[in-house]
Amino acid sequence: MTSPTENPTKYCTKCENDLPQSEFYPNPKAPGRFLSWCKKCRKKDVVRQRQDPAFRARVAAQQKARREADPEAARRRARVLYLRNQEKNRARSSAYYWANRDRILAGRRQTAAAKRAERDNP
Numbered sequence: 001m002t003s004p005t006e007n008p009t010k011y012c013t014k015c016e017n018d019l020p021q022s023e024f025y026p027n028p029k030a031p032g033r034f035l036s037w038c039k040k041c042r043k044k045d046v047v048r049q050r051q052d053p054a055f056r057a058r059v060a061a062q063q064k065a066r067r068e069a070d071p072e073a074a075r076r077r078a079r080v081l082y083l084r085n086q087e088k089n090r091a092r093s094s095a096y097y098w099a100n101r102d103r104i105l106a107g108r109r110q111t112a113a114a115k116r117a118e119r120d121n122p
């Protein structure tokens with residue numbers, strides 16, 4: 001038999017359900033305690049927040065300030081990300097190319113023709 005302390009539940013103030021404590025993230029500002037929204041509600045809120053233009057503008061401004069405060073550190077961070085994701089990015093580029101090959105090649109032909117026309121009839 002399990003006692004309530006062995007399997008504690010917690011009330012989510014967003015979806016208003018009683019859920020097992022394992023369904024809540026720990027509160028980083030209050031060690032030993034948990035956030036008042038369950039994981040599912042938190043995840044939905046993060047998705048909603050990331051689509052909010054005001055939030056995106058605030059994050060972009062913070063990132064810009066951080067870059068400008070220490071440009072050398074920003075370059076190091078960018079370099080680490082570039083190296084870490086190199087293989088993944090190459091695979092993504094290749095997949096994009098092969099999925100859109102006809103359109104890409106048609107665009108290149110069009111650009112080359114425009115340059116030829118410009119060169120031959122200045």
Ligand SMILES: [Zn+2]
Pocket residue numbers: 012013014015016017037038039040041
């Ligand atoms: Zn919830």
